[in-house]
Amino acid sequence: MGTEDLHNGKESELEIVxxxxxxLNIGYVCNICLGRTFSKLLYGKTNEDKGKIVRDFIALLLDSGLNINVKMENFQEYNFRRLEKVQSNKSVCSVCENIFTEIIPKLVKEAIKKVRAYEFENFLVGTVLNKTLYEKDQMILKISPDYSESIKDEINRIVGKSVGEKTGKSVNYSDPQLQILVNLKKLKIEVKSKSLYIYGGYKKLVRGIPQTTWYCKRCKGKGCKKCNWRGKMYRSSVQQIIEKPLIKMTKGKKSSFHGSGREDIDVRCLDYRPFVIEIVDPKVRSIDLDKVKTEINRSKYVQVSDLKFASKEDVIAVKEAKNDKVYKAIVTFNKKLDKKELEKLSNIKSVRILQKTPIRVLHRRADLLRERVVKNVEYRILGKRRLELIIECDAGTYVKEFIHGDNGRTKPSIAEILQNNVRKIILDVIGIRK
Ligand SMILES: [Zn+2]
Ligand SMILES: [Zn+2]
Structure with a gap:
């Protein structure tokens, strides 16, 4: 008898057989893998249940004398009336290699242990298959494209259910606080928590430290002769000072710092500059931001205000914010200043300036021409060659270049207007218009 004999049955019956x-012709296949190919049929039964039902059914058909092409090792525990009993030996599933009985339970235990290190409300499980499992899963999906569930979905569900039951936390598909990765390439569980974002404003009260941490280019932070075994190019950074209590309290791995623009290393920032700091892989999420602020503000270099919990979207908002800036510059000129010439500075009211990328940053930025507006310039004479300038300008203005002219790459400039070369600039950001 061949499969033609089944044509008097319904089409769907034929499909299932x-x-x-x-x-069952691949080799020995466990009930979980057999049932998974019918996963999208019937509610309220596990894949294992379905595998058992189908195996029983096929066994009935076989015992009734139907000629079905299957590997008989799939029917070891059956007592057939008409067929011979199959010799039993220990079987390994040709699809999952028994991971559901031998590996997944161990990984579930590992997951439950690892998530205990984290404070979280909800989670999501993901699975990375190894090559063999992936290929076998593809084969199964091809045999039963309409009813199959992928092995990944099944593993995710099994692990998710156990973790949920043990921890009392729920699964969250859209924005989970914890991601549990079942890595079947490495046969281990990897847990990572959602970054914690904190918004605030900072002042930088000293010159000589950068906004973000600059790791040594040579050793990339490990420490070498060039960086005096510090791994970093500067003694500190705004990021380092702000992240310190945060990393400690959240037990996070590291931070990313996103400022609304940045001042140069040699420039102080005396008004609060908005920032978002991202703490990667925090174990603790509910921290006292007043305490964090107190800790940071013990620093002589950096002060913060208005700390609050934020989101990834706030990073973009902070980075894209275009705040006008006010600078105070103490400028030393080459020649003596001419009081009459200085009058010209009073005419700088909403003046458009053109800036080519400054020579000092050309090595890392594209050579572009930018147009910015200098809204106002006020001056005070400090000496024969020294001026104090208060300059109000657009976000993103290269203000040092507006003062010294950058060899004609910024036009107009203070140096050009006064026909006097600039020898030295000491600069502070004194206003960030929010
Ligand atoms: Zn299996
Ligand atoms: Zn180094």
Missing amino acids: RIASEI
């Missing part, structure tokens, strides 16, 4: 026989 075709799928079952193809699966």
Whole structure:
């Protein structure tokens, strides 16, 4: 008898027998893998239940004398009336290699242990398959494209259910606080928590430290002769000072710092500059931001205000914010200043300036021409060659270049207007218009 004999049955019946026989012809296949190919049929039964039902059914058909192409090792525990009993030996599933009984339970335990290190409300499980499992899963999906569930989905569900039951936390698909990765390439669980974002404003009260941490280019932070074994190019940074209590309290791995623009290393920032700091892989999420602020503000270099919990979207908002700036510059000129010439500075009211990328940053930025507006310039004479300038300008203005002219790459400039070269600039940001 061939499969033609089944044509008097319904089409769907034939489909189920075709799928079952193809699966059971691969080799020994466990009930979980057999049932998974019918996962999208019937509610309220596990894949294992379904595998058992289908195997029983195929066994009935076989015992009734139907000629179905299957590997008989799939029917070891059956007592057939007409067929011979199959010799039993220990079987390994040709699809999952028994991971559901031998590996997944261990990984579930590992997951439950690892998530205990984290404070979280909800989570999501993901799975990375190894090459063999991936290929076998593809084969199964091809045999039963309409009813199959992928092995990944099944693993995710099994692990998710156990973790949920043990911890009392729920699964969250859209924005989980914790991601649990079942890594079947490495046979281990990897847990990572969602970054914690904190918004605030900072002042930088000293010159000589950068906004973000600059790791040594040579050793990339490990420490070498060039960086005096510090791994960093500067003694500190705004980021380092702000991240310190945060990393400690959240037990996070590291931070990313996003400022609304940045001042140069040699420039102080005396008004609060908005920033968002991202703490990567925090174990603790509910921290006292007043305490964090107190800790940071013990520093002589950096002060913060208005700390609050933020989101990833706030990073973009902070980075894209275009705040006008006010600078105070103490400028030393080459020649003596001419009081009459200085009058010209009073005419700088909403003046458009053109700036080519400054020579000092050309090595890392594209050579572009920018147009910025200098809204106002006020001056005070400090000496024969020294001026104090208060300059109000657009976000992103290269203000040092507006003062010294950058060899004609910024036009107009203070140096050009006064026909006097600039020898030295000491600069502070004194206003960030929010
Ligand atoms: Zn299996
Ligand atoms: Zn180094």
